[in-house]
Amino acid sequence: MNKLKSTLLSLVAAAAVAGCSDPGSDREMDRFIDGLMKKMTVEEKIGQMNLIAIDGSVMTGPVTESATGEKIVSGEVGALLNVMVPEKIRDLQELVVTKSRLGIPLLFGMDVIHGYNTVFPMPIGLSATWNMASVEEVARISAVEATAQGVNWTFSPMVDLSYDARWGRVAEGAGEDPYLASEIARAYVRGYQGDLSRNDNLLACVKHFALYGAPEAGRDYNLVDMGRMRMYNEYFLPYKAAVEEGAATVMSAFNEVEGVPAAANKWLLDDVLRKQWGFDGFVVSDWDAVREITVHGIGDLQEVSVRALDAGLDMDMASQGFAKTALESLGEGRITEKQIDRACRRVLEAKYKLGLFADPYKYNDLKRLETDILTPEHRAAARRIAAESFVLLKNRENTLPLARKGVVAVVGPFADNRPNQLGSWAFGGDIEAPTTVLEGLREATKGRAEVVYAMGCNITDDPEYERVLASWGRALARDKRSDAELMREALAAARRADVVVAVMGEAAEMSGEGASRTELGMPAVQQRLLGELKKLGKPIVLVLFSGRPMTLVEENDKYDAILYAWFPGTEGGPAVADVLFGDAEPGGRLTMSFPRSVGQVPIHYNGRQTGRPAPADGSITRYVSGYVDESHLPLYPFGYGLTYTTFEYGDVILGSAEMSPGGTIEASVEVTNTGSRPGTEVVQLYLRDPVASVTRPLKELKGFEKIRLEPGETKTVTFTIDSGMLEYYDNSLERVLEPGAFDVMIGPNSAETKSATFTLLK
Ligand code: NOJ
Numbered sequence: 001m002n003k004l005k006s007t008l009l010s011l012v013a014a015a016a017v018a019g020c021s022d023p024g025s026d027r028e029m030d031r032f033i034d035g036l037m038k039k040m041t042v043e044e045k046i047g048q049m050n051l052i053a054i055d056g057s058v059m060t061g062p063v064t065e066s067a068t069g070e071k072i073v074s075g076e077v078g079a080l081l082n083v084m085v086p087e088k089i090r091d092l093q094e095l096v097v098t099k100s101r102l103g104i105p106l107l108f109g110m111d112v113i114h115g116y117n118t119v120f121p122m123p124i125g126l127s128a129t130w131n132m133a134s135v136e137e138v139a140r141i142s143a144v145e146a147t148a149q150g151v152n153w154t155f156s157p158m159v160d161l162s163y164d165a166r167w168g169r170v171a172e173g174a175g176e177d178p179y180l181a182s183e184i185a186r187a188y189v190r191g192y193q194g195d196l197s198r199n200d201n202l203l204a205c206v207k208h209f210a211l212y213g214a215p216e217a218g219r220d221y222n223l224v225d226m227g228r229m230r231m232y233n234e235y236f237l238p239y240k241a242a243v244e245e246g247a248a249t250v251m252s253a254f255n256e257v258e259g260v261p262a263a264a265n266k267w268l269l270d271d272v273l274r275k276q277w278g279f280d281g282f283v284v285s286d287w288d289a290v291r292e293i294t295v296h297g298i299g300d301l302q303e304v305s306v307r308a309l310d311a312g313l314d315m316d317m318a319s320q321g322f323a324k325t326a327l328e329s330l331g332e333g334r335i336t337e338k339q340i341d342r343a344c345r346r347v348l349e350a351k352y353k354l355g356l357f358a359d360p361y362k363y364n365d366l367k368r369l370e371t372d373i374l375t376p377e378h379r380a381a382a383r384r385i386a387a388e389s390f391v392l393l394k395n396r397e398n399t400l401p402l403a404r405k406g407v408v409a410v411v412g413p414f415a416d417n418r419p420n421q422l423g424s425w426a427f428g429g430d431i432e433a434p435t436t437v438l439e440g441l442r443e444a445t446k447g448r449a450e451v452v453y454a455m456g457c458n459i460t461d462d463p464e465y466e467r468v469l470a471s472w473g474r475a476l477a478r479d480k481r482s483d484a485e486l487m488r489e490a491l492a493a494a495r496r497a498d499v500v501v502a503v504m505g506e507a508a509e510m511s512g513e514g515a516s517r518t519e520l521g522m523p524a525v526q527q528r529l530l531g532e533l534k535k536l537g538k539p540i541v542l543v544l545f546s547g548r549p550m551t552l553v554e555e556n557d558k559y560d561a562i563l564y565a566w567f568p569g570t571e572g573g574p575a576v577a578d579v580l581f582g583d584a585e586p587g588g589r590l591t592m593s594f595p596r597s598v599g600q601v602p603i604h605y606n607g608r609q610t611g612r613p614a615p616a617d618g619s620i621t622r623y624v625s626g627y628v629d630e631s632h633l634p635l636y637p638f639g640y641g642l643t644y645t646t647f648e649y650g651d652v653i654l655g656s657a658e659m660s661p662g663g664t665i666e667a668s669v670e671v672t673n674t675g676s677r678p679g680t681e682v683v684q685l686y687l688r689d690p691v692a693s694v695t696r697p698l699k700e701l702k703g704f705e706k707i708r709l710e711p712g713e714t715k716t717v718t719f720t721i722d723s724g725m726l727e728y729y730d731n732s733l734e735r736v737l738e739p740g741a742f743d744v745m746i747g748p749n750s751a752e753t754k755s756a757t758f759t760l761l762k
Pocket of ligand 1: 111155
C-alpha cells in the first residue's frame with residue numbers, strides 16, 4: 001500500500017484510538033473527507049460518481065486483467081453492481097484498495113428486493129401481511145445474507161404507489177395506499193440499515209423517485225403527468241417516509257415529472273428531496289437513465305449530464321454520463337468543480353458511514369457464507385411470512401381448511417415449479433432451494449391422505465408470448481406434450497380425487513420490470529383446464545401465483561376457494577400446505593384493489609368525491625361517474641381478506657365529539673371472534689373530511705392494528721386520532737388543518753366500515 005493511501009486509511013482508526021473524538025461523528029467524517037478530497041484529482045472525483053456493471057472477463061479470469069479492473073485501478077469507478085460472486089467482490093475491493101492511487105473502497109450494489117438466497121414473498125405479497133415486524137425481518141435477513149457475500153448496498157425499498165395493475169412493477173411495490181406504503185418503507189429501511197457499524201447491515205436505496213408507479217396506460221417507463229396536490233398528498237409520502245427513517249440513498253425514476261426526466265429534475269431532487277425533506281445522502285440514477293434522457297429529447301449526453309448534475313444527481317448508473325462528459329463540461333464552464341465536489345462528497349460520506357474507510361473488507365468475511373445463508377431460521381421465517389402474505393379471497397362453505405384425508409389432486413403449471421415460485425427479483429435465490437407446493441402438500445399429508453399430481457397445462461398456450469417474456473428473464477419451461485394430453489392426465493387425476501387444488505396464475509416473468517399487460521385475467525389455457533375440471537363436480541381450490549391483482553370475476557363465481565399466494569418464495573410450498581390444512585392462517589389483506597375488469601383500471605379506494613358519484617352499492621346507472629356495462633366497484637376492495645373464522649364489529653365509539661387543533665381523540669371498536677377457530681384480524685381505521693376547501697378522498701387509511709382472538713373472545717381496539725392526521729396539502733401546497741366535521745370509519749377492509757363523526761374546533 002502506498003504511503004498516501006495508508007495515511008488516509010488510518011485516519012479514522014487513529015482518531016478512535018486517540019479517544020479524542022468520535023470517529024462516527026459528522027465532524028470527524030467531514031474532517032476525514034475534506035482531507036481525502038484535497039488529495040483527489042477532479043478525474044478521481046468524477047470516478048466516485050460512476051456506477052458500472054462489470055465486464056464479462058471479471059468472472060472468467062483474474063480481476064486485474066479485466067477492463068473493469070483497469071478502470072478501478074485508475075480511479076474511474078465509485079461503485080459496481082450485480083457482482084454476484086463473493087470472492088470476486090473481495091478481489092475487486094482488494095484491487096481498488098491496494099492498486100488505485102487513493103484506495104477508496106467500492107460500493108457493491110445489488111437488487112436485493114425480496115430476500116437474497118432465502119427468497120421471501122414478492123413485495124406486493126409482503127405488503128399484504130400488514131405486519132411491519134415481518135417487513136423489517138425480511139429486510140434484516142436480506143441484509144444478513146447479502147452482506148455475507150460482499151453486497152453493501154441494496155436497491156430497495158421500492159415504494160412507488162400504483163393504482164394500475166397493468167403496470168408489471170406493482171409486484172415490487174407496497175400497493176396503493178400512501179399511509180401503509182410509508183409504514184412499510186420505514187420498516188424496510190430499519191431492517192436493511194439498522195446499525196451501520198455492524199457488518200451485516202447495508203445501505204438502503206429508496207426508489208424510484210418519483211411517481212414511477214403512475215405511468216399513462218400502465219406502460220412501464222411511460223409519461224407521468226400529475227398535479228402537485230396529488231404528489232404531496234399521495235405519491236410522495238412513502239419516499240418521504242423512507243428519507244425520514246434515514247435511507248442513505250435514493251434512486252431517481254426513469255419517467256419524467258412535469259416535463260423533465262426525474263434524473264435531471266432539479267425541482268424534484270433539490271427542492272423537494274433535499275430542501276423540503278432534508279435528505280442528506282446521495283442520489284443515483286436508474287440504469288442507463290441519464291443516457292435515456294437524450295432519448296426523451298432533452299439534449300445529447302453531455303447536455304443531459306450537465307442538467308443531471310445541476311439537478312442534484314450524484315451518481316450515474318450504467319450510462320457513464322458523468323464519466324464521459326463531466327471533464328469536458330468543466331473545461332467549457334458548463335459545470336463547476338463545486339458541483340462535482342458536492343456529488344463526490346455525498347458518495348464518500350455514504351462509504352464513510354458504512355465504515356468502509358475504517359475497514360474496506362468489512363463485508364468480505366467469506367466464512368459467513370457457511371453460517372449466514374439459507375439457514376433453518378431464515379427458511380422458517382420465509383415459511384411463516386409467506387403464509388402471512390396469502391390472501392383468502394373466497395371460501396365457499398368452509399371449503400378450506402382441508403381435512404388430511406382421502407385423495408387430493410394437485411394440478412396446474414405452478415404446482416411443482418421452482419423458478420416461478422421465487423418471483424421476479426430472485427437473483428441470489430438458489431433455483432434448487434425452493435420447496436414446491438406439491439412437495440409441501442406431500443410432506444403435510446404423509447401417511448394420512450394421498451396426493452396425486454398432474455401439471456395439466458403449460459403456463460400459456462402461446463409460444464410467441466412466452467418468447468417475449470423469456471427474452472427479458474428466465475425461460476418459461478414448456479412441457480413438450482400436447483395441451484390435450486396434459487389435460488387428459490389432469491382430468492384422470494381429478495376424477496380419483498376428493499378435492500382438486502389447482503396452482504395457477506401468472507408466470508413470474510409476466511410481472512415485474514418491463515412486463516405491463518393489457519389483460520389481467522388468467523391465461524386462457526389455464527381457464528380451459530379449470531372449466532373441464534369444474535365439470536367433474538369436485539370441490540376446486542384455486543391457489544394463485546401472481547405479482548399483481550388479476551381480474552377474477554369468473555373464478556370468484558365458479559370455484560370453491562381462492563387463495564392468492566403471490567410469488568411466495570423459497571418456502572412458498574410448505575406455507576401453502578400450512579394454510580390449506582389450517583396449520584397456519586391465511587394472514588394477508590389486499591393492499592391493492594382487485595378490479596372486476598381491465599377497463600376499471602386505474603382503480604383505488606381513496607379516490608376523491610365527484611359531483612356525480614356512482615351508487616355506493618355498485619349498481620349500474622347512467623350519467624354518474626361509473627360505467628354502463630360494469631359496476632364501478634372493485635371485485636375485492638383494498639384491505640380485504642378472509643380468515644378461517646368470522647369477526648363482528650361493534651359501533652365506533654369516540655372518546656369525545658370534539659377535538660381542538662393540536663389535540664387528540666380516541667376512537668374504539670369492539671371486535672369479537674364469532675367463529676369456531678382462533679383468528680387474526682387487521683382492524684383498519686379510515687378518516688374522511690367531508691367538507692373542505694378542496695375535494696378530499698372518500699376515505700384514507702390512517703391506522704391499523706393486527707389482533708388475535710380466540711373463539712368467542714372480544715377485544716376493544718382503540719386508535720388515537722391526532723389533529724396531524726387531519727392535515728393535508730391544499731392546492732397552494734400549504735399544509736392546512738381545517739375545522740369542521742370528520743368521519744371516522746373502522747372495519748375489516750375499506751368497503752365494510754362502521755362510522756362516527758366528530759368536529760374539529762377552530
Ligand atoms: C432498473 C430498475 O428500474 C431498478 O429498479 C433497478 O434497481 C436497476 N435496474 C438496477 O438493477
